[in-house]
Amino acid sequence: xxxxxxxxxxxxxxxxxxxxKHNEVYLVDNKQDVVDKINKDxxxxxxxxxxxxxxxxxxxxxxxxxxVDLVILFVKSLYSRAALQENKGIIGSNTYVMTLQNGSxxxxxxxxxxxxxxxxxxxxxxxxxxxxxxxxxxGGTGRTNIGMLVEDKDDMLNTLKKCFDACDFDTLVHDNIxxxxxxxLFTNVSLSAVTGVLQVKMGFIAENSSAWNLTKQLVKxxxxxxxxxxxxxxxxxxxxxxxxxxxxSPSGYTSIYTDLNNGRMTExxxxxxxxxxxxxxxxxxxxxxxFIVNMVHAMEERNN
Numbered sequence: 001x002x003x004x005x006x007x008x009x010x011x012x013x014x015x016x017x018x019x020x021k022h023n024e025v026y027l028v029d030n031k032q033d034v035v036d037k038i039n040k041d042x043x044x045x046x047x048x049x050x051x052x053x054x055x056x057x058x059x060x061x062x063x064x065x066x067x068v069d070l071v072i073l074f075v076k077s078l079y080s081r082a083a084l085q086e087n088k089g090i091i092g093s094n095t096y097v098m099t100l101q102n103g104s105x106x107x108x109x110x111x112x113x114x115x116x117x118x119x120x121x122x123x124x125x126x127x128x129x130x131x132x133x134x135x136x137x138x139g140g141t142g143r144t145n146i147g148m149l150v151e152d153k154d155d156m157l158n159t160l161k162k163c164f165d166a167c168d169f170d171t172l173v174h175d176n177i178x179x180x181x182x183x184x185l186f187t188n189v190s191l192s193a194v195t196g197v198l199q200v201k202m203g204f205i206a207e208n209s210s211a212w213n214l215t216k217q218l219v220k221x222x223x224x225x226x227x228x229x230x231x232x233x234x235x236x237x238x239x240x241x242x243x244x245x246x247x248x249s250p251s252g253y254t255s256i257y258t259d260l261n262n263g264r265m266t267e268x269x270x271x272x273x274x275x276x277x278x279x280x281x282x283x284x285x286x287x288x289x290x291f292i293v294n295m296v297h298a299m300e301e302r303n304n
Contacts, residue, residue: 001163002026002068004090006083008034008058010128011100012074013136017043017054018167025056026065028087035060037134046131047138067092070160073099073106077270080109088113096156100124100144102255103270104178104185105277107149120157121177122146123184126169143170147177179233182226186238187245188254188271189222190215193292196256196266197299203250206243214288215242221286222275228282260299268296 001023005016008029016027020043027043029035038058044051059065068090075083080101084091091097091113098120099106110119125142144164146157157173164171174180191205194215198204205211219242223235259266272292279286 001070002066003070003072004028004062004065004068004087005056005072005074006087007074007076008038009074010130010136011124011126012072013043013130014045014126014128014138015072015074015100015124015169016056017045017052017136018169019164020054020056021167023163023167026062026068026090027056027058028060028062029058030060032060033133034058041134044135045138046136047141062087062090065090068095071095071097073097073101073110075101076265077101077103077106077267078265080106081112084109084113094118096120098122098146098160101267101270102184102188103267103274104181105270105274108277116150117148117153118156120146120148120160121181122174123181141170143172145172145174145177145180147174147180149178176231178229179231182222182229182231182233183238185271185274186219186222186233187242189275189289189292190218190242191246192254192256193218193268193272193296195254196260196268197292197295199257199261201250201257202246202252202254204246206246207250212243217288218272218292221279221284221288225275225279225282225284225286228284229278256296260296265300266296268293272296 003023004026005012006028008027016025019025035058042053042055044053096118097110097114100122107119122145124144127139129137131137161171205215219239223233226233256266272289275289
């Protein structure tokens, strides 16, 4: 299979490296030093203390590359539209586009370049960290969960499962992928959003009654939206899981916290913002999420 992975960060490198074992893989990134390092010395992945070198083809531009079978988007979601437009030359009439990015609602942007029948959405339970240029640690491993929003008439999901599993991934095809995405989203729209605004560690949320009250309100609103979508979540079950996540990682930092702390733009628009957009579609009020989105954007812009 011909695969282009856009974004050579930790996760893009992990997928690009493993998939290059049995596929023609292009790893696309706008950082010239990353591309040069991978092409010169290979992409080095560390897992369980062992280093393995893979050799996907790294490029800063896909100009001149013929159409691929699959594009996997691994940039931060706020750069998704630009990344797809810059590389639309490799997207043909039979190309599928997949996102395993954090958050929800990515299909709205993907549908600008391919029809919904060729959009694959999902989540990854793997994680990684960049050690240095061209060298990535593959930490925890887990499932790659994939699904589609419409009927998979060409059985592409099972084709991808076979392809990914042959490259040492553990892939699970879901009939209702949106439910899984929202299950993960509940933690992000509560823990990640609140720790980001308060600039605190994850453990603070379960410890502090005021922070927990705000978290509960965010979860309650998100549950109302998800249930209007027909996803059928139980509020107490979700709250219990969110609280357990806070308690089990008391010194952990979330993505929104880290981005704001480092003066970077966040992915709040595909996290809390995705709840706001879905709420408008289904006529549900989500004032706390609207407040969070505005607060995070204000914090992003305070030092500009």
